[in-house]
Amino acid sequence: MKVILMFDDGLEKLSRQGIVICLFMILSLAVVSIVLRWLGASMMWIDPLVRHLVFLSAFFGGSLATKSNVHIKVDLLTKLVERSSSKIVHWLHANLISLFCFITTLALVKAAWDFFIVEREFGAPAFLDIHSSWLVAIIPFGMGLICLRFFNQLLIGVFSGDKL
Numbered sequence: 001m002k003v004i005l006m007f008d009d010g011l012e013k014l015s016r017q018g019i020v021i022c023l024f025m026i027l028s029l030a031v032v033s034i035v036l037r038w039l040g041a042s043m044m045w046i047d048p049l050v051r052h053l054v055f056l057s058a059f060f061g062g063s064l065a066t067k068s069n070v071h072i073k074v075d076l077l078t079k080l081v082e083r084s085s086s087k088i089v090h091w092l093h094a095n096l097i098s099l100f101c102f103i104t105t106l107a108l109v110k111a112a113w114d115f116f117i118v119e120r121e122f123g124a125p126a127f128l129d130i131h132s133s134w135l136v137a138i139i140p141f142g143m144g145l146i147c148l149r150f151f152n153q154l155l156i157g158v159f160s161g162d163k164l
Helices: 002-038 046-068 076-082 087-122 132-136 138-159
Strands: 125-127
Touching: 002 046, 002 138, 046 125, 046 138, 076 087, 087 132, 087 138, 125 132, 132 138
Parallel strands: none
Antiparallel strands: none
16 A cells, blocks of 8 residues: 555656646746747747647646546536445445546547557657657656556555545
8 A cells, every 4th residue: 555655646746747847848938939929030849849738737737636536527426425424335436436537548548559659650740850659649648647546546445444
C-alpha cells in the first residue's frame, strides 16, 4: 500500500509541475508572440506550440482532477448511494466507479496509441521540424497519466481498510 501511495504522490508531483511548466511556457510564448506582432515580425511556430501546450496542460489538469475526485461524472447513482448508511455500499460504489473509469481510459489509451502509430508512419514534420507524431504523442501520454491515476485510485480503494 505504501508503494501505491508513493507512486500516486509521484504522479501528483508530475502533474502539478507539468501544468505549472505548461502554463509558464504558454504565457511566455503568448507574450513573445504579441510583442513580435507589435514590432511587425512573427514566429509562425509559436501559435501551434501554444495550442499543443494547452492540450498537454488539459491532460495534466485531468490527472489532478482524477486525484481529487472532481472529474466529470454522472451523479445519478451517487445521489442514491449517499442515502445509504452501509459502508459496504459506499465502498463498492467508489471502487466500481474507479474500475469502470480505469477500463474506459485504458481503452482510450489503446486507441490513442494506435493513432500515434499511424501518425508516426504517415505523418510529416509540423513546425520546427517536429514530426507530427510527437505532437500526437500528447494524447496517449495524457490518457495514460489519467488511466494510471484511476488504477491507483482503484488499488487504494480496494486495499484501504478505512472504507469498511
